[in-house]
Amino acid sequence: MSPWLATLIVLVSGLLTYLLTSILIEVLRRRGWLVEDAHKPNKPLIPRPAGPALIISILVGEAKLYCFTFDVRVAALSLALLIAGLIGFVDDAKRLKGYYKPLLIVFASLPILLLHAYVPQPIFPLYGKSVRLFIVYPLLVLAALPVTANTINAIDVFNGVVSSFVFIATIPLLVAFALQGDWCMFTAALPLSASTAVFYLFFHRCPSKIFPGDSGTLALGALYGALAICGRAEVVGVIALLPAILNSFFFLSSVKRIVEHREVKERPIKILEDFRLAASTSREAPITLTRLILAKGPLSEVEVARAIAILAGISAVLAIITAFLTW
Amino acid sequence: MLRRLLPLIGIIFMAWLLVLTGTVLIFGYIAKLNPGEGVISPLGVAVLKVVLGALLAVVWILILYFLTLWYVRRSIKPTS
Numbered sequence: 001m002s003p004w005l006a007t008l009i010v011l012v013s014g015l016l017t018y019l020l021t022s023i024l025i026e027v028l029r030r031r032g033w034l035v036e037d038a039h040k041p042n043k044p045l046i047p048r049p050a051g052p053a054l055i056i057s058i059l060v061g062e063a064k065l066y067c068f069t070f071d072v073r074v075a076a077l078s079l080a081l082l083i084a085g086l087i088g089f090v091d092d093a094k095r096l097k098g099y100y101k102p103l104l105i106v107f108a109s110l111p112i113l114l115l116h117a118y119v120p121q122p123i124f125p126l127y128g129k130s131v132r133l134f135i136v137y138p139l140l141v142l143a144a145l146p147v148t149a150n151t152i153n154a155i156d157v158f159n160g161v162v163s164s165f166v167f168i169a170t171i172p173l174l175v176a177f178a179l180q181g182d183w184c185m186f187t188a189a190l191p192l193s194a195s196t197a198v199f200y201l202f203f204h205r206c207p208s209k210i211f212p213g214d215s216g217t218l219a220l221g222a223l224y225g226a227l228a229i230c231g232r233a234e235v236v237g238v239i240a241l242l243p244a245i246l247n248s249f250f251f252l253s254s255v256k257r258i259v260e261h262r263e264v265k266e267r268p269i270k271i272l273e274d275f276r277l278a279a280s281t282s283r284e285a286p287i288t289l290t291r292l293i294l295a296k297g298p299l300s301e302v303e304v305a306r307a308i309a310i311l312a313g314i315s316a317v318l319a320i321i322t323a324f325l326t327w
Numbered sequence: 328m329l330r331r332l333l334p335l336i337g338i339i340f341m342a343w344l345l346v347l348t349g350t351v352l353i354f355g356y357i358a359k360l361n362p363g364e365g366v367i368s369p370l371g372v373a374v375l376k377v378v379l380g381a382l383l384a385v386v387w388i389l390i391l392y393f394l395t396l397w398y399v400r401r402s403i404k405p406t407s
Contacts, residue, residue: 124350131354239346242339246391253392279403287399289335295402296331307332314336318343325347 005068006187013061013191017198020053025210039301041275049092049213054195055085061191071184076117077226084108084149084222088215105146108222112141112229122234125325145225151244152221157290158305159208163200166220167193168312169240172319176233179327185231192223206302235326240319243311247289254287269294276300334398341394345387353380
């Protein structure tokens with residue numbers, strides 16, 4: 001795999017993310033696709049969703065790679081990204097119920113199965129050998145993308161969190177692909193890194209100029225899951241996503257049903273008069289990662305986002321250790 | 328900030344260890360389980376493996392659940 005191609009793909013995806021998001025901000029403002037930023041004074045109106053810009057930027061990068069490699073895995077993960085993005089866009093335009101999203105994202109897993117872009121022999125750390133799971137693995141693929149897409153969607157709680165989280169979580173995947181010598185998947189993960197980095201730095205970090213919306217978060221999450229499956233880095237991917245997975249686990253185990261965050265009556269956090277965030281003390285409030293971070297006292301939105309980034313970084317280190325244990 | 332995050336880092340570290348030990352137990356021991364011929368039928372062995380694997384997953388979830396619940400109860404004093 002040519003380093004020039006990798007550089008070109010990073011530049012194309014990064015520049016397109018910048019250009020398309022800048023244009024999308026104006027278009028969304030003109031069309032009135034705006035939502036309140038609830039954690040700021042005066043609740044400013046912010047354009048949403050940035051998903052289409054992110055999806056197109058990443059797809060162009062993947063298309064470039066496909067033209068050079070004709071690798072079916074690149075086609076499969078591009079289709080997974082597109083399908084999840086379209087489902088997210090429907091959710092952005094017309095609210096879907098809590099359990100619809102996980103069910104619909106199953107369709108994003110289908111290209112991986114239909115194009116046979118997977119190896120049903122995952123390699124587990126410490127155990128060392130690959131394990132043959134010819135019957136169970138396709139079922140796991142069907143379940144995996146709804147899990148990754150919805151956990152990434154659920155961590156989109158504050159300015160800059162989801163973009164920085166996905167960027168950090170992609171680093172262990174890149175390390176795992178490099179260790180395996182799978183330069184095609186390494187290059188396939190670069191558009192995700194480039195787009196999330198540019199999106200975070202120029203548009204999403206606090207104060208956000210645009211929100212990714214469900215089209216953005218579901219697409220990024222589905223692509224992440226597809227990369228981990230197609231690149232045989234399943235366990236590394238799971239470990240890197242641990243803070244997001246635990247966030248969904250805490251929420252589901254306390255609410256005990258699949259439900260949209262906005263449908264929950266008791267909020268897990270409250271906003272103080274000085275706009276710092278504090279954990280809710282109500283027994284009825286769901287447990288979330290943010291509520292646990294705030295358990296020891298109030299913090300500003302930026303500090304909570306930093307705390308989540310630190311947890312993502314620690315998980316990324318553990319995932320990189322896992323990649324070496326799997327190698 | 329790091330001091331505040333230490334319990335959560337502990338939960339993440341525990342989840343990581345559970346993933347590693349879980350995979351070793353499932354694929355290193357449970358999947359290789361083979362009680363001599365005649366003791367249990369092949370179907371019985373397959374069912375036993377699935378049940379043991381599922382039990383391990385339940386234990387995994389319960390450990391994390393109670394760890395989180397303990398942290399929440401210790402850190403947040405309920406008012407209602």
